[in-house]
Amino acid sequence: MSLSYQLLGSDGAARRGRITTAHGTIETPAFMPVGTAGTVKAMLPQSVAETGAQIVLGNTFHLMLRPGAERVAALGGLHKFMNWPGPILTDSGGFQVMSLKELRKLDPDGVTFRSPKDGSQHRLTPESSIEIQRLLDADITMSFDECTSWPVEEPEAAFSMRLSMKWAARGRKAFTERPGYGLFGIVQGSTFPALREESAKALIDIGFDGYAVGGLAVGEGQELMFSTLDYTVPMLPADRPRYLMGVGRPGDIVGAVKRGIDMFDCVMPTRSGRTAQAFTRRGELNMRNARHRDDPRPIDEHCACPACKHHSRAYLHHLIRADEILGAMLLTWHNLQYYQDVMRGLRGAIESRTLDDWIASFERDQALGDIPPISNGA
Known part of the structure; x- marks a missing residue:
């Protein structure tokens, strides 16, 4: 066969x-x-x-x-x-x-x-x-x-x-x-x-x-x-x-x-990982952006990849700005994890016949965009 x-x-x-x-x-x-x-x-x-x-x-x-x-x-x-x-x-x-x-x-x-x-x-x-x-x-x-x-x-x-x-x-x-x-x-x-x-x-x-x-x-x-x-x-x-x-x-x-x-x-998750782009539930992030340099949060608190479990946005921003290979490795891992999480979500939604609800939630989260960090002076 x-x-x-x-x-x-x-x-x-x-x-x-x-x-x-x-x-x-x-x-x-x-x-x-x-x-x-x-x-x-x-x-x-x-x-x-x-x-x-x-x-x-x-x-x-x-x-x-x-x-x-x-x-x-x-x-x-x-x-x-x-x-x-x-x-x-x-x-x-x-x-x-x-x-x-x-x-x-x-x-x-x-x-x-x-x-x-x-x-x-x-x-x-x-x-x-x-x-x-x-x-x-x-x-x-x-x-x-x-x-x-x-x-x-x-x-x-x-x-x-x-x-x-x-x-x-x-x-x-x-x-x-x-x-x-x-x-x-x-x-x-x-x-x-x-x-x-x-x-x-x-x-x-x-x-x-x-x-x-x-x-x-x-x-x-x-x-x-x-x-x-x-x-x-x-x-x-x-x-x-x-x-x-x-x-x-x-x-x-x-x-x-x-x-x-x-x-x-698609090469997108790996290529983006090498160019400082991170895919998340709330859209894409440019980890080279200065807004991340003092941010202690992970890229995505719901993600189980090593970048999110063990490192802050501030550290990843530092790696990218310093042209360290580890930055590309961690962001690539994160992006591939995100893509596989999306596929798992889709498979589960089809199994439970709740795909329309899952897609509505996916699109709503993507449209909301990233939540900015809380200011220390707030």
């Missing part, structure tokens, strides 16, 4: 489920921390697991360039290489290739590109992307696609989508079925309903273990993203996991869960 999906409950379109893979189970809705090059930046693997994360994401493009998929395979696969025993999903490299622009040449068979690291020439095809992900030992392999840019006219989006569908069929033929491993197809078509429908039907005809929605969170804005999900998600099979790629902010995730999405990934 390939990986399996079990629907455990629902509330409206939102789903509470469980994905079983060769390296463990994933409770959904789930957020996957991004470990692009075989590491979640500024975090030890056991620290990532302590936040509640059950799956991480690696990237075909970066790992093929350094250290090389064959080397990772010879050293026991990505799980052993990075000391992450749980499930791993690998992005196919399509998004990174798209972003190269001047360094790539697209043709019907694949993409030739120069490495941004050393200028060496490489080629990715649907088949080679699948093979690289097999060498990495990814539990969930992603189809190689041509990620549509934004903004885009409908003819260009149609050409890009149809090329991706041809590549999806080729990748499916190249994928070797193994117990606990699966291949996801990626629905493209930008924000054009007819193209999304054509893409979804093509992928369902090919047959995949899960279905991702790609080509969103690329600049179209939340309203257009949600409206695209409104008509795209109902087209996808109810007995397979649904993954919204590259999303995103907590509010984006909450809205997408409400629309039936099961899986998410």
